[in-house]
Amino acid sequence: MSAARTTAEPLKIGLLGAGNVGSQVARTLVEERALISSRVGAPIKLIGVAVRDVEAPRDWKIPGELLTTDAEALVDEADLIIELMGGLEPAGTLVERALRAGTAVVTGNKALLAVQGGKLSQAAAESGALLRFEAAVGGAIPILRPIQESLSGDRITKVMGIVNGTTNYILDQMDSTGAAFYDALAEAQRLGYAESDPTADVEGHDAAAKAAILGALAFHAPFSIDDVYCEGITSVTSADIEAAAASGYVIKLLAIVEKNDDGAILRVHPTLLPRTHPLASVRGAFNAVFVVAENAGELMFYGQGAGGLPTSSAIMGDVVSVARRLHSGPDHPGTTDTNGDSQTVRALPVDDARTQYYIDMEVADREGVIAEVARVLADHHVSIESMRQPGSVSTDGEVDTEAARERGAVVQIVTHLAKEKHLSDTVSTLRALDVVLAVNSVLRVEVEQ
16 A cells, blocks of 8 residues: 555545445445545545446435446455445455455444454555444444544453444333333334344344454454354343342343453343443433543443444544545554454453352242352352342243242342352352242343442
Protein backbone atom coordinates (compact mmCIF):
# COMPACT_ATOMS: atom_id res chain seq x y z
CA MET A 1 0.00 0.00 0.00
CA SER A 2 1.36 3.40 -0.93
CA ALA A 3 2.17 5.96 1.74
CA ALA A 4 -0.45 8.35 0.36
CA ARG A 5 -2.54 8.96 -2.72
CA THR A 6 -1.39 12.06 -4.56
CA THR A 7 -3.52 11.59 -7.68
CA ALA A 8 -6.68 13.59 -8.28
CA GLU A 9 -8.41 10.41 -9.46
CA PRO A 10 -11.30 9.36 -7.21
CA LEU A 11 -10.77 6.64 -4.63
CA LYS A 12 -12.43 3.59 -6.20
CA ILE A 13 -14.83 1.75 -3.87
CA GLY A 14 -16.25 -1.71 -4.58
CA LEU A 15 -19.23 -3.10 -2.67
CA LEU A 16 -19.76 -6.84 -2.19
CA GLY A 17 -23.39 -7.58 -1.36
CA ALA A 18 -26.56 -5.48 -1.65
CA GLY A 19 -28.91 -6.77 1.00
CA ASN A 20 -30.58 -4.65 3.65
CA VAL A 21 -27.35 -3.00 4.82
CA GLY A 22 -25.58 -3.09 1.47
CA SER A 23 -28.40 -1.24 -0.26
CA GLN A 24 -28.25 1.54 2.32
CA VAL A 25 -24.47 1.80 1.95
CA ALA A 26 -24.81 1.98 -1.83
CA ARG A 27 -27.44 4.71 -1.50
CA THR A 28 -25.17 6.75 0.78
CA LEU A 29 -22.17 6.40 -1.52
CA VAL A 30 -24.21 7.51 -4.55
CA GLU A 31 -26.56 10.14 -3.12
CA GLU A 32 -24.12 11.59 -0.58
CA ARG A 33 -20.97 11.29 -2.69
CA ALA A 34 -20.13 15.00 -2.41
CA LEU A 35 -20.57 15.02 1.36
CA ILE A 36 -18.51 11.86 1.87
CA SER A 37 -15.78 13.18 -0.44
CA SER A 38 -15.59 16.43 1.54
CA ARG A 39 -15.22 14.50 4.79
CA VAL A 40 -12.53 12.28 3.31
CA GLY A 41 -10.71 15.23 1.83
CA ALA A 42 -10.53 13.57 -1.58
CA PRO A 43 -13.03 12.39 -4.21
CA ILE A 44 -14.56 8.94 -3.81
CA LYS A 45 -16.51 6.85 -6.32
CA LEU A 46 -18.57 3.67 -6.05
CA ILE A 47 -17.38 1.71 -9.09
CA GLY A 48 -19.44 -1.44 -8.70
CA VAL A 49 -21.72 -3.59 -6.56
CA ALA A 50 -21.21 -7.37 -6.77
CA VAL A 51 -24.42 -9.39 -6.39
CA ARG A 52 -25.64 -12.88 -7.19
CA ASP A 53 -28.71 -11.67 -9.10
CA VAL A 54 -28.72 -8.24 -10.77
CA GLU A 55 -32.52 -8.41 -11.22
CA ALA A 56 -33.38 -9.04 -7.56
CA PRO A 57 -35.50 -6.33 -5.84
CA ARG A 58 -33.64 -4.22 -3.30
CA ASP A 59 -34.43 -1.70 -0.57
CA TRP A 60 -32.85 1.00 -2.74
CA LYS A 61 -32.74 0.73 -6.52
CA ILE A 62 -29.04 0.57 -7.36
CA PRO A 63 -28.21 1.99 -10.81
CA GLY A 64 -27.97 -0.91 -13.25
CA GLU A 65 -24.54 0.11 -14.53
CA LEU A 66 -23.08 -0.48 -11.06
CA LEU A 67 -24.34 -4.05 -10.67
CA THR A 68 -22.05 -6.96 -11.53
CA THR A 69 -21.80 -10.67 -10.85
CA ASP A 70 -17.99 -10.65 -11.24
CA ALA A 71 -16.89 -10.09 -7.65
CA GLU A 72 -13.25 -11.01 -8.27
CA ALA A 73 -12.84 -8.42 -11.02
CA LEU A 74 -14.37 -5.78 -8.76
CA VAL A 75 -11.98 -6.71 -5.94
CA ASP A 76 -9.00 -6.45 -8.28
CA GLU A 77 -10.02 -2.99 -9.55
CA ALA A 78 -11.00 -1.26 -6.30
CA ASP A 79 -8.87 0.72 -3.84
CA LEU A 80 -11.33 -0.07 -1.04
CA ILE A 81 -13.67 -3.05 -0.74
CA ILE A 82 -16.79 -3.05 1.46
CA GLU A 83 -17.80 -6.65 2.19
CA LEU A 84 -21.46 -7.11 3.19
CA MET A 85 -22.14 -10.52 1.68
CA GLY A 86 -22.20 -12.35 5.00
CA GLY A 87 -21.22 -15.96 5.63
CA LEU A 88 -17.83 -17.58 5.30
CA GLU A 89 -17.66 -18.15 1.55
CA PRO A 90 -17.17 -16.65 -0.95
CA ALA A 91 -16.73 -13.68 1.39
CA GLY A 92 -13.61 -15.10 3.05
CA THR A 93 -11.81 -15.80 -0.22
CA LEU A 94 -12.66 -12.38 -1.63
CA VAL A 95 -11.63 -10.49 1.50
CA GLU A 96 -8.34 -12.37 1.72
CA ARG A 97 -7.73 -11.73 -2.00
CA ALA A 98 -8.20 -8.00 -1.44
CA LEU A 99 -6.01 -7.84 1.66
CA ARG A 100 -3.14 -9.82 0.14
CA ALA A 101 -3.19 -7.39 -2.80
CA GLY A 102 -2.89 -4.47 -0.37
CA THR A 103 -6.50 -3.34 -0.91
CA ALA A 104 -8.30 -1.88 2.10
CA VAL A 105 -11.34 -3.75 3.41
CA VAL A 106 -14.32 -2.67 5.51
CA THR A 107 -16.62 -5.50 6.61
CA GLY A 108 -19.54 -6.13 8.92
CA ASN A 109 -19.21 -9.90 8.69
CA LYS A 110 -19.00 -11.08 12.31
CA ALA A 111 -19.17 -14.77 11.40
CA LEU A 112 -16.19 -14.45 9.08
CA LEU A 113 -14.15 -12.48 11.60
CA ALA A 114 -14.96 -14.87 14.44
CA VAL A 115 -13.68 -17.83 12.42
CA GLN A 116 -10.96 -16.37 10.18
CA GLY A 117 -10.11 -13.11 11.94
CA GLY A 118 -6.57 -14.20 12.80
CA LYS A 119 -5.78 -15.23 9.23
CA LEU A 120 -7.25 -12.06 7.76
CA SER A 121 -5.43 -9.87 10.26
CA GLN A 122 -2.18 -11.58 9.34
CA ALA A 123 -2.86 -11.01 5.64
CA ALA A 124 -3.51 -7.33 6.33
CA ALA A 125 -0.34 -7.01 8.40
CA GLU A 126 1.82 -8.65 5.73
CA SER A 127 0.58 -6.44 2.89
CA GLY A 128 0.03 -3.27 4.90
CA ALA A 129 -3.66 -3.26 3.98
CA LEU A 130 -6.24 -1.57 6.18
CA LEU A 131 -8.95 -3.77 7.71
CA ARG A 132 -11.91 -2.28 9.62
CA PHE A 133 -15.03 -3.96 11.02
CA GLU A 134 -16.85 -1.61 13.39
CA ALA A 135 -20.28 -2.79 12.21
CA ALA A 136 -19.52 -6.41 13.14
CA VAL A 137 -20.23 -5.72 16.83
CA GLY A 138 -23.09 -3.62 18.14
CA GLY A 139 -24.50 -2.19 14.91
CA ALA A 140 -24.28 1.60 15.12
CA ILE A 141 -22.48 1.60 18.48
CA PRO A 142 -18.91 2.88 18.02
CA ILE A 143 -17.14 0.36 20.25
CA LEU A 144 -14.29 -1.15 18.24
CA ARG A 145 -12.56 2.11 17.33
CA PRO A 146 -12.52 3.28 20.96
CA ILE A 147 -10.98 -0.05 21.97
CA GLN A 148 -8.43 0.07 19.15
CA GLU A 149 -7.58 3.76 19.33
CA SER A 150 -8.97 5.73 22.29
CA LEU A 151 -7.97 3.06 24.82
CA SER A 152 -4.79 1.94 23.06
CA GLY A 153 -2.67 3.50 25.81
CA ASP A 154 -4.62 1.80 28.59
CA ARG A 155 -5.05 -1.81 29.73
CA ILE A 156 -8.53 -3.22 29.27
CA THR A 157 -9.37 -5.84 31.88
CA LYS A 158 -12.97 -6.65 31.01
CA VAL A 159 -15.57 -6.10 28.32
CA MET A 160 -19.15 -7.09 29.02
CA GLY A 161 -22.11 -6.38 26.82
CA ILE A 162 -25.57 -6.95 25.46
CA VAL A 163 -24.61 -7.51 21.83
CA ASN A 164 -27.68 -9.24 20.41
CA GLY A 165 -30.87 -7.21 20.04
CA THR A 166 -33.13 -10.21 19.45
CA THR A 167 -32.38 -11.89 22.75
CA ASN A 168 -32.47 -8.61 24.65
CA TYR A 169 -35.93 -7.87 23.24
CA ILE A 170 -37.18 -11.35 24.21
CA LEU A 171 -35.81 -11.19 27.76
CA ASP A 172 -37.04 -7.62 28.21
CA GLN A 173 -40.57 -8.64 27.13
CA MET A 174 -40.51 -11.57 29.54
CA ASP A 175 -39.42 -9.25 32.34
CA SER A 176 -41.63 -6.22 31.64
CA THR A 177 -44.84 -7.85 30.36
CA GLY A 178 -44.69 -11.39 31.74
CA ALA A 179 -44.67 -12.87 28.25
CA ALA A 180 -43.59 -16.48 27.82
CA PHE A 181 -40.40 -17.13 25.85
CA TYR A 182 -42.02 -18.33 22.63
CA ASP A 183 -44.63 -15.55 22.67
CA ALA A 184 -41.86 -12.96 23.03
CA LEU A 185 -39.91 -14.64 20.23
CA ALA A 186 -42.96 -14.56 17.94
CA GLU A 187 -43.40 -10.86 18.60
CA ALA A 188 -39.70 -10.25 17.88
CA GLN A 189 -40.13 -12.03 14.55
CA ARG A 190 -43.24 -10.00 13.73
CA LEU A 191 -41.34 -6.77 14.39
CA GLY A 192 -38.36 -7.88 12.30
CA TYR A 193 -35.98 -8.21 15.26
CA ALA A 194 -35.65 -11.97 14.79
CA GLU A 195 -35.13 -14.12 11.72
CA SER A 196 -37.58 -16.86 10.72
CA ASP A 197 -34.87 -19.25 11.98
CA PRO A 198 -33.71 -17.54 15.19
CA THR A 199 -31.24 -20.25 16.21
CA ALA A 200 -28.09 -18.14 15.86
CA ASP A 201 -29.59 -15.51 18.14
CA VAL A 202 -31.41 -17.49 20.84
CA GLU A 203 -28.67 -20.12 21.16
CA GLY A 204 -26.05 -17.40 21.66
CA HIS A 205 -23.99 -18.09 18.52
CA ASP A 206 -24.28 -14.51 17.22
CA ALA A 207 -23.18 -13.10 20.56
CA ALA A 208 -20.33 -15.62 20.76
CA ALA A 209 -18.96 -14.44 17.41
CA LYS A 210 -19.01 -10.87 18.69
CA ALA A 211 -17.36 -11.92 21.95
CA ALA A 212 -14.48 -13.43 19.97
CA ILE A 213 -14.00 -10.14 18.10
CA LEU A 214 -14.18 -8.06 21.29
CA GLY A 215 -11.70 -10.35 23.05
CA ALA A 216 -9.28 -10.25 20.12
CA LEU A 217 -9.24 -6.46 20.09
CA ALA A 218 -9.31 -5.88 23.83
CA PHE A 219 -6.50 -8.32 24.61
CA HIS A 220 -4.52 -8.28 21.33
CA ALA A 221 -4.89 -12.00 20.70
CA PRO A 222 -6.24 -13.97 17.72
CA PHE A 223 -9.22 -15.53 19.50
CA SER A 224 -11.89 -17.33 17.49
CA ILE A 225 -15.45 -18.40 18.21
CA ASP A 226 -14.06 -21.79 19.29
CA ASP A 227 -12.54 -20.04 22.32
CA VAL A 228 -15.94 -18.78 23.53
CA TYR A 229 -18.06 -20.72 26.02
CA CYS A 230 -21.66 -20.34 24.86
CA GLU A 231 -25.15 -20.85 26.31
CA GLY A 232 -28.35 -19.46 24.82
CA ILE A 233 -31.60 -18.28 26.39
CA THR A 234 -34.00 -21.06 25.40
CA SER A 235 -33.85 -22.58 28.88
CA VAL A 236 -34.78 -19.32 30.64
CA THR A 237 -38.31 -19.66 32.03
CA SER A 238 -40.93 -17.23 33.25
CA ALA A 239 -40.27 -18.63 36.72
CA ASP A 240 -36.60 -17.63 36.40
CA ILE A 241 -37.59 -14.10 35.36
CA GLU A 242 -40.02 -13.79 38.29
CA ALA A 243 -37.51 -15.15 40.81
CA ALA A 244 -34.84 -12.79 39.53
CA ALA A 245 -37.19 -9.82 39.81
CA ALA A 246 -38.16 -10.79 43.35
CA SER A 247 -34.48 -10.68 44.35
CA GLY A 248 -33.72 -7.39 42.60
CA TYR A 249 -32.19 -8.83 39.42
CA VAL A 250 -32.91 -8.83 35.70
CA ILE A 251 -31.77 -11.57 33.30
CA LYS A 252 -29.70 -10.54 30.25
CA LEU A 253 -27.72 -12.53 27.68
CA LEU A 254 -24.21 -11.18 28.17
CA ALA A 255 -21.02 -11.53 26.19
CA ILE A 256 -18.17 -11.31 28.71
CA VAL A 257 -14.44 -11.24 27.98
CA GLU A 258 -12.12 -10.79 30.92
CA LYS A 259 -8.42 -11.05 31.51
CA ASN A 260 -6.47 -12.38 34.48
CA ASP A 261 -2.84 -13.21 35.15
CA ASP A 262 -3.10 -16.54 33.33
CA GLY A 263 -4.99 -15.53 30.20
CA ALA A 264 -8.46 -14.53 29.07
CA ILE A 265 -11.88 -16.11 29.50
CA LEU A 266 -14.54 -15.52 26.85
CA ARG A 267 -18.11 -16.53 27.61
CA VAL A 268 -21.72 -15.94 26.56
CA HIS A 269 -24.65 -16.97 28.75
CA PRO A 270 -27.82 -15.72 30.46
CA THR A 271 -26.83 -13.70 33.51
CA LEU A 272 -28.57 -12.21 36.52
CA LEU A 273 -27.69 -8.52 36.79
CA PRO A 274 -28.58 -6.27 39.72
CA ARG A 275 -31.21 -3.78 38.53
CA THR A 276 -28.85 -1.00 39.59
CA HIS A 277 -26.22 -2.09 37.03
CA PRO A 278 -26.02 0.20 33.94
CA LEU A 279 -26.62 -2.74 31.58
CA ALA A 280 -29.81 -3.73 33.42
CA SER A 281 -31.66 -0.71 32.03
CA VAL A 282 -30.97 -1.57 28.36
CA ARG A 283 -34.42 -2.24 26.94
CA GLY A 284 -35.92 -3.68 23.78
CA ALA A 285 -33.63 -4.48 20.87
CA PHE A 286 -30.93 -2.02 21.93
CA ASN A 287 -27.32 -3.05 22.57
CA ALA A 288 -24.79 -1.78 25.08
CA VAL A 289 -21.16 -2.60 25.83
CA PHE A 290 -19.53 -2.00 29.22
CA VAL A 291 -15.74 -1.64 29.24
CA VAL A 292 -13.42 -1.69 32.27
CA ALA A 293 -9.88 -0.33 31.86
CA GLU A 294 -7.16 0.18 34.44
CA ASN A 295 -6.90 3.95 34.03
CA ALA A 296 -10.12 5.00 32.29
CA GLY A 297 -12.25 3.01 34.71
CA GLU A 298 -15.77 2.05 33.62
CA LEU A 299 -17.19 3.14 30.24
CA MET A 300 -20.46 2.24 28.55
CA PHE A 301 -21.46 2.48 24.89
CA TYR A 302 -25.17 2.29 24.05
CA GLY A 303 -27.28 2.43 20.91
CA GLN A 304 -29.12 0.68 18.11
CA GLY A 305 -27.73 -2.80 17.63
CA ALA A 306 -29.16 -3.86 14.30
CA GLY A 307 -31.01 -2.76 11.19
CA GLY A 308 -30.00 -1.41 7.82
CA LEU A 309 -29.66 2.26 8.74
CA PRO A 310 -27.78 1.87 12.07
CA THR A 311 -25.41 -0.74 10.65
CA SER A 312 -24.79 1.27 7.50
CA SER A 313 -23.85 4.20 9.73
CA ALA A 314 -21.09 2.10 11.31
CA ILE A 315 -19.94 0.89 7.89
CA MET A 316 -19.73 4.43 6.54
CA GLY A 317 -17.78 5.54 9.61
CA ASP A 318 -15.17 2.91 8.77
CA VAL A 319 -15.25 3.85 5.08
CA VAL A 320 -14.52 7.51 5.82
CA SER A 321 -11.77 6.60 8.31
CA VAL A 322 -10.08 4.21 5.87
CA ALA A 323 -10.48 6.56 2.90
CA ARG A 324 -8.81 9.37 4.85
CA ARG A 325 -5.85 7.13 5.61
CA LEU A 326 -5.58 6.00 2.02
CA HIS A 327 -5.59 9.63 0.94
CA SER A 328 -3.17 11.05 3.51
CA GLY A 329 -1.14 7.95 4.37
CA PRO A 330 -1.64 5.60 7.33
CA ASP A 331 0.14 6.11 10.61
CA HIS A 332 1.16 2.45 10.54
CA PRO A 333 0.55 -0.64 8.41
CA GLY A 334 -2.32 -2.93 9.28
CA THR A 335 -5.12 -1.94 11.61
CA THR A 336 -6.52 -4.81 13.58
CA ASP A 337 -3.67 -5.10 16.05
CA THR A 338 -4.56 -8.63 17.14
CA ASN A 339 -1.02 -9.93 17.02
CA GLY A 340 0.76 -7.48 19.32
CA ASP A 341 1.14 -9.55 22.48
CA SER A 342 -0.81 -12.65 21.46
CA GLN A 343 1.95 -14.90 22.76
CA THR A 344 1.19 -13.75 26.30
CA VAL A 345 -2.61 -14.03 26.26
CA ARG A 346 -4.20 -17.44 25.87
CA ALA A 347 -7.82 -18.51 25.98
CA LEU A 348 -8.71 -20.18 29.26
CA PRO A 349 -11.56 -22.66 29.83
CA VAL A 350 -14.73 -21.39 31.44
CA ASP A 351 -13.92 -23.57 34.48
CA ASP A 352 -11.29 -20.95 35.39
CA ALA A 353 -13.84 -18.10 35.52
CA ARG A 354 -14.78 -16.64 38.89
CA THR A 355 -18.49 -15.97 39.10
CA GLN A 356 -21.56 -16.43 41.24
CA TYR A 357 -24.44 -18.88 40.78
CA TYR A 358 -28.17 -18.61 41.26
CA ILE A 359 -29.56 -22.09 41.98
CA ASP A 360 -33.30 -22.81 42.08
CA MET A 361 -34.19 -26.27 43.41
CA GLU A 362 -36.94 -28.31 45.01
CA VAL A 363 -35.96 -30.05 48.22
CA ALA A 364 -37.67 -32.42 50.61
CA ASP A 365 -39.67 -30.47 53.19
CA ARG A 366 -38.18 -31.95 56.30
CA GLU A 367 -35.80 -31.01 59.09
CA GLY A 368 -32.08 -30.82 58.33
CA VAL A 369 -32.38 -30.40 54.57
CA ILE A 370 -30.99 -26.85 54.45
CA ALA A 371 -28.06 -27.89 56.62
CA GLU A 372 -27.29 -30.75 54.23
CA VAL A 373 -27.43 -28.42 51.23
CA ALA A 374 -25.14 -25.94 53.02
CA ARG A 375 -22.69 -28.74 53.79
CA VAL A 376 -22.42 -29.65 50.10
CA LEU A 377 -21.62 -26.06 49.23
CA ALA A 378 -19.00 -25.83 51.97
CA ASP A 379 -17.40 -29.09 50.85
CA HIS A 380 -16.86 -27.50 47.42
CA HIS A 381 -15.48 -24.23 48.84
CA VAL A 382 -18.66 -22.34 47.95
CA SER A 383 -20.45 -20.08 50.41
CA ILE A 384 -24.01 -18.77 50.38
CA GLU A 385 -24.64 -15.04 49.88
CA SER A 386 -28.44 -15.23 50.11
CA MET A 387 -31.22 -17.79 50.29
CA ARG A 388 -34.97 -17.56 49.61
CA GLN A 389 -37.81 -20.07 50.16
CA PRO A 390 -40.68 -18.62 48.10
CA GLY A 391 -42.90 -21.73 48.21
CA SER A 392 -43.14 -24.87 46.17
CA VAL A 393 -43.67 -25.55 42.50
CA SER A 394 -45.82 -28.16 40.89
CA THR A 395 -44.78 -30.23 37.91
CA ASP A 396 -45.99 -27.53 35.47
CA GLY A 397 -43.67 -24.94 37.06
CA GLU A 398 -46.39 -22.87 38.79
CA VAL A 399 -46.25 -21.92 42.47
CA ASP A 400 -48.50 -24.36 44.33
CA THR A 401 -49.06 -24.39 48.08
CA GLU A 402 -50.58 -27.89 47.96
CA ALA A 403 -47.39 -29.12 46.29
CA ALA A 404 -45.48 -27.58 49.17
CA ARG A 405 -46.98 -30.18 51.42
CA GLU A 406 -46.84 -33.09 48.99
CA ARG A 407 -43.57 -32.61 47.09
CA GLY A 408 -41.30 -30.30 49.04
CA ALA A 409 -40.05 -26.76 49.29
CA VAL A 410 -38.46 -24.43 46.77
CA VAL A 411 -35.05 -23.07 47.75
CA GLN A 412 -33.30 -20.34 45.78
CA ILE A 413 -29.64 -19.73 46.57
CA VAL A 414 -27.21 -17.07 45.37
CA THR A 415 -23.62 -18.06 46.06
CA HIS A 416 -20.65 -15.87 46.78
CA LEU A 417 -17.97 -15.46 44.13
CA ALA A 418 -16.22 -18.76 43.43
CA LYS A 419 -14.42 -20.62 40.69
CA GLU A 420 -16.75 -21.89 37.96
CA LYS A 421 -15.50 -25.47 38.34
CA HIS A 422 -16.29 -25.49 42.07
CA LEU A 423 -19.77 -24.11 41.38
CA SER A 424 -20.43 -26.62 38.61
CA ASP A 425 -19.26 -29.51 40.81
CA THR A 426 -21.50 -28.22 43.59
CA VAL A 427 -24.57 -28.36 41.37
CA SER A 428 -23.69 -31.88 40.21
CA THR A 429 -23.43 -33.03 43.83
CA LEU A 430 -26.70 -31.32 44.77
CA ARG A 431 -28.51 -33.09 41.92
CA ALA A 432 -27.37 -36.43 43.35
CA LEU A 433 -28.67 -35.76 46.88
CA ASP A 434 -31.72 -37.76 47.98
CA VAL A 435 -33.18 -34.63 49.60
CA VAL A 436 -32.97 -32.62 46.36
CA LEU A 437 -36.03 -33.44 44.29
CA ALA A 438 -35.03 -31.29 41.32
CA VAL A 439 -32.62 -28.55 40.31
CA ASN A 440 -34.87 -26.31 38.23
CA SER A 441 -32.47 -23.59 37.13
CA VAL A 442 -28.82 -22.65 37.35
CA LEU A 443 -27.84 -19.17 36.19
CA ARG A 444 -24.73 -17.08 36.64
CA VAL A 445 -24.81 -13.80 38.54
CA GLU A 446 -22.79 -10.70 37.63
CA VAL A 447 -22.32 -8.20 40.43
CA GLU A 448 -21.35 -4.55 40.18
CA GLN A 449 -17.64 -3.92 40.60
